[in-house]
Amino acid sequence: MSVLADTPAPAPELPRRPRPPVGTIAAAAVLAGLALAGAWSVWSLGISVSTILGSFDNAIGFFARIFPLDFPPLRQTFSLVFETLAIVFLATLLSVALSIPVSLAAARPTRMGRGSQWTARALIVLARAVPDLVLAIIFLRMFGLGATAGIIAMGIHSVGMIAKLYGDAIEELDDGPRESVESLGGTRAQQIAAAIPQKLMPQLIATALHRFDINLRTSVLLGYVGVGGIGLAIAESLRTLDYQRGMALALIVLVLCIGIELVSGSIRAALMRATGARVTGGTWVDRMLNRGRDTTAGDLSLTPPWSPARIRRFASAAVLVVLTIAALWRVDVSWSALMAGLLDLPKTLALFFPPSSGGSMSDLVEQLLVTVQISLAATFIGAIIAIPIGILAARNAVANSCVHQTFRVIIVIVRGIPELILAIIFIVISGLGEVAGTLALSIGAIGLLSKLIADSLEETDTRVQEAVRATGADQAQVFFSATLRQAAPAFVAHTMYLLDNNIRSATLLGVVGAGGIGFLLLNASRVNQFDVVTMVLILMVAVVLAVEALSMWLRRAVR
Known part of the structure; x- marks a missing residue:
């Protein structure tokens, strides 16, 4: 008997699980980094359950002062x-x-x-x-x-x-x-x-x-x-x-x-x-x-x-x-005032140029970073709360119509509250600063993101869900393996849109004292330092464009 005959046949190789593309891995790493940055921002700004509960007495006093309306x-x-x-x-x-x-x-x-x-x-x-x-x-x-x-x-x-x-x-x-x-x-x-x-x-x-x-x-x-x-x-x-x-x-x-x-x-x-x-x-x-x-009608009629x-x-x-x-x-x-203003446009624009920091560039950069922190923290808090609300509001995720209709009503009510009003309420309750701005944006984020998530889940291809259900899968298995998997890229896009939106909103809420660079923006306009307004605008546009570029890359990577 030959030696070759005694040699055992090699075991068949099992098919290897395909590795995720490099772009997907990089996108996951970036998303994890953004989540960590959001969590760190929440901690850095001093937002916690104890902080919120510590303002409970102020909240009672505020609501006592506003009634009767x-x-x-x-x-x-x-x-x-x-x-x-x-x-x-x-x-x-x-x-x-x-x-x-x-x-x-x-x-x-x-x-x-x-x-x-x-x-x-x-x-x-x-x-x-x-x-x-x-x-x-x-x-x-x-x-x-x-x-x-x-x-x-x-x-x-x-x-x-x-x-x-x-x-x-x-x-x-x-x-x-x-x-x-x-x-x-x-x-x-x-x-x-x-x-x-x-x-x-x-x-x-x-x-x-x-x-x-x-x-x-x-x-x-x-x-x-x-x-x-x-x-x-x-x-x-x-x-x-x-x-x-x-x-x-x-x-x-x-x-x-x-x-x-x-x-x-x-x-x-x-x-x-x-x-x-x-x-x-x-x-x-x-x-x-x-x-x-x-x-x-099937005919052609001129009259x-x-x-x-x-x-x-x-x-x-x-x-x-x-x-x-x-x-x-x-x-x-x-x-007449409109025409006069258009004719004076060159003179008005000259007030805004060249840009200047007014000798306080360090303060501008510091408050810009605070604005980014507020945005990250609000997006992080809003996403954690909005995801379950959005899922419960989706008709194809929850079979009970009373449940998803109730959460749809909640979303409409939350979205109906302007963030400025929320910021004013939180400023009175918790004082001026970043905590009020973050809490106001967080509630606004819940209303916006939960609606986008619910809509994205309802827009998924039902044929894929029916195919999974035909294999004997229960409701939870259909949701996680078919519905959620289809909507995941949209979730990423909506979250990045929320971050982009929160950066602008955080800037605007600074006008009423909710922290960030918006307060410096309003002060500069009030004392006619329009060159400082231009500098603030340049800094804001740079941040917004950076977030927009990152968002576009993430959408391509997870698609």
């Missing part, structure tokens, strides 16, 4: 609400009007060239990076106190969000109809008019409604620098320590925010499930005028009847025009 007379209340809604409406309308051409230039299918695309994208990033408070300070210098500065500030800042979403939506559309018009020799304007508006209209309306909700909260903050509406009334009440009137006005803002959230959510849901007769030919203008082929769908489209356009006229009448925009 002192609401203004009914006529004054309606006037303040009308003025606030008018400012927010005009700011949102301005942002949509500015965002449409910017988004068309930023999207690949509709861009005029690579140069215009990069320019438009740079404008979008810059608009998002510059806080609306800084813009309001600039425009208040140009146009004086009042609604005009706030409208323009919120309008320009909102372009950063709206134009980005519009541009992304255009790039995700089927480019076939536009290419067909292009192949027939249509101009760029004809390609856009024929292929883009009718498909983009639901996204355009839904995004505008979402931004209106955000601008309503922002308008409260801008009241602290002289913009009108309820925000200015709250600022004046709290400066005189009239907490009964200030908190009564804050309650009105809360009801407004919740109401707008519910109404806009209903409209967005109706847009997504809208059914019925649709005109398939022509542009969106053609559909509004009901020119072209009606899918229910079609006034169908319910056509009446609704005309009514929507008419309501928009009426609201615009009413808003312009209420805020009483001074066109």
Whole structure:
């Protein structure tokens, strides 16, 4: 017998488990580092259960001082609400009007060239990076106190969000109809008019409604620098320590925010499930005028009847025009002051340049780091609490409808409370400083992140979940192996968006004494040190862009 015959056959090699890509490992390490930085920030800022419980007596004293609430007379209340809604409406309308051409230039299918695309994208990033408070300070210098500065500030800042979403939506559309018009020799304007508006209209309306909700909260903050509406009334009440009137006005803002959230959510849901007769030919203008082929009629008519769908489209356009006229009448925009401010733009900008630290660069950097700490701590605390709330609010994660509906209501209520109001309450309870700002941002983070998490879970592919369930897996196994795994990249993106948002919000909350660089920003504007305002803005933009770059890399790495 040969030696080879006695040699045992080698054991078959087991298939090796594929190693995760290097980018995924690096992304996990970065996320772990951010979590550790958040936990360290919580400890460094002195936030603990004992700190919160130690302020319990102050909280009882504060709530004892605000009751009974002192609401203004009914006529004054309606006037303040009308003025606030008018400012927010005009700011949102301005942002949509500015965002449409910017988004068309930023999207690949509709861009005029690579140069215009990069320019438009740079404008979008810059608009998002510059806080609306800084813009309001600039425009208040140009146009004086009042609604005009706030409208323009919120309008320009909102372009950063709206134009980005519009541009992304255009790039995700089927480019076939536009290419067909292009192949027939249509101009760029004809390609856009024929292929883009009718498909983009639901996204355009839904995004505008979402931004209106955000601008309503922002308008409260801008009241602290002289913009009108309820925000200015709250600022004046709290400066005189009239907490009964200030908190009564804050309650009105809360009801407004919740109401707008519910109404806009209903409209967005109706847009997504809208059914019925649709005109398939022509542009969106053609559909509004009901020119072209009606899918229910099957014929071509130049003078079609006034169908319910056509009446609704005309009514929507008419309501928009009426609201615009009413808003312009209420805020009483001074066109002469607006023109004078635009003519004085070079002189105004000269006040902001060259940038200067005012001899206190070390203080600026120190407070900027405090702002980053507040943001990290608030994101860390908010994420820990928001993740379970978001899971319980998702319909496909919790079978009991009462449970997820209850948590949806909680999310709406929490999201309805403006962070500025929370900051003021925590400042009174725990004193000026970083603790108040962190706690206020943490509660705001819970409302935002839990909603995003719940929506991401509900948007996962149900076919994957059904396939896992068909193997005999129970509800928990389906959730962790299919639902949660699909939503994980979205969780990372939402958390980074929250961190980015918290950096801006922490800066703004510093205006009311909630710690960070915002307090130095407001002081510099009050003593006309506009060159210091510019330096603060440069530092803030640098941090925001760094977080934006890190967020983009993480989204690519975990996708």
